[in-house]
Amino acid sequence: MEKGSKTYELGYLVSPLVAEEKITDEVSVLRNAIEKYKGMVLSEEVAKMKKLAYTIKKSGKGSFESAYFGWIKFIADSEFVNEIKKDLEKNNNIIRFTILDMSKEDSAIKSAGRGKISKRKKITIVQKESGPKVEIKTEEIDKKLEEIIGV
16 A cells, blocks of 8 residues: 555445345445555445434435445545545435544554553542541442442
8 A cells, every 4th residue: 555545434325225135236336436546445344224313315316214334444545535435426326425534543543552451549538637548449439339329
């Protein structure tokens, strides 16, 4: 991949008017749009019929309460992302799509320590008066909270 390459995720909704056996063909069209601009598909989820949270109205296409939802994670040169978007906008079977830049998320995952579990620390409560510090263990706090909540 090129120096300006980033990781992206394409989330898409395909019209429910497309026959179920034709969905793989529609997803191939999306993959081809990415690969046309030297993008490389990393992973994807097969599009599945989902009930939408709200009705999507598209002029000339109708109203949709359900659609096939899927996603494709890919690497592409950032200068080609707008070209990929233009190709997807021409596809009449795509109700809606979004392309997210996942590069920041990937770098955050790489920099985070994997498998590290933080342990609870003892809590020290300092009274407002000049009295002594009182140390309360986490278990005591949990027990008191359970009493208050009634668990």
